[in-house]
Amino acid sequence: MAELLAIEGLQAGYGATEILRGIDLAVNENEIVAVLGSNGAGKSTLNRAISGVLPPWRGTIRFEGKAIERARPSAIVAQGLIHVPEGRRIFPNMTVAENLDLGCYARARARRAENRARVFGIFPRLAERQAQSAGTLSGGEQQMLAIGRGLMAEPKLLILDEPSLGLSPKLVEELFALIQRINAQGIALLLVEQNVMQSLEVARRAYVLDNGAIVLQGSAADVRDDPDLKRAYLGM
């Protein structure tokens, strides 16, 4: 199976504070990979470094073989690596349809209409509300919109940062089913979650991040059964 994303020796931080202390991580084509870890472990920093928002200090990030660690966020999006950020970051002052259209800004612009139809197929709720201002959507709908906006760019790899945050248990259930449906369309996913057990159910492989380093990795089943998981994750 071909490697889609390959990260080696990644170090990054803010100011003089090092957050990521040398990360090695890979995502293969068509794979769901979970990155687990408690608050402050460095998960969001890792995502920001991958998507180019936070330029890394050292290390390499390759996407489809091409080095992207010095690329601008817009160039990374144009290559098909899409990051759906924590907190959704939708455009509240614009309609649902406009939000989706902007997902095609850097990529797949010619197939905007087809992609919109595909996203509406996955999220019929968004189709009903396309003329509504995005800021008036419920939290769950906003999460759907954020993911839908990411799908508009025809991602090869979709990074979902804490997608279940703030959703009701029923919506979380739906979300994980949806993640599998997206993956079934041939899209690889990097799922960054605090929701350990459900993430391990859908993922093929998993990494556990603690204090800016990877402390545990392997197949999802191995990670789930590893006695170190509880210790690393819950500090027990």
Place this chain on the structure above:
Amino acid sequence: MLSPIILVPAVLNGLLTGAVYALVALGLTLIYGVLHIINFAHGALLTCAMFAAFFAHRLLGLDPYLAALGLTPVFFCLGYGLQRFVIGPAAHGEDRNILLVTLGLAVVIENALLYAFRADTRTINLPYGFDVVEVGPAFLSVPRVIGFGVVIAVALALWLIMRFTDTGKAIRAVAREKLGAELSGIDVAHIYAVTFGLGTACLAIAACLLLPTYYVNPHAGNAFVLIAFTIVVLGGMGSVAGALLGGLIIGVVESLSGLYLGESLGQVGIFIIFILVLLFRPSGLFGERA
């Protein structure tokens, strides 16, 4: 109470003056709405544009309205370049740095103009400069009526750009959600520069509309920017519709307070409005509540 024969012309003239104020304010509010900074170089750039229009007439014999067609893209590029290659890199991502950089730019531009052209006040003579058109009881200056029409057209064009083009949508997206825009593949540095370019292009048009009836000297732009700032606060910081309506209101207020208090005190009304807005509706007419 004054009779309608005096009042109606005062209001109409106020609207005409207010339209040009609105155009200057439109550029200021656009830049504020997206970059979240007050562009202190706005006045100096307006002065630059007025000199450009002046010399386009003096040296090339171009009518200011014709010159606008050329100066608008030139000033768009100037604004784009300033933000992309001077203000953006010099600011290192900190808003208060941007503020200081634009203030510094204003000082540099004004003094360069003073050095090149001295403090002399210049005007141009156009055959239609003093033409008037009769509307009911009022005699309105033809150049200012044309100016009013152009401002309405520019505001409409700007609204269409913001509403329907991809670049316009990207500008609105960056204004409210920078990180989300970046992660959607929008090049934020480019959008900042485009916005700054649009704001500066508004000044080029305003300068060409002013020149047939107004003078130019190295400080000419400043008077407009102080008023434009009042309009931006009145209309709501960052609101395009607010700038347009606010500009018209301020124009009428200036004209009426000139009528009641005497011409030399005309601007008192503007600043009374400014203080009242700050006291009772600090978010402005169309501003979003904080």
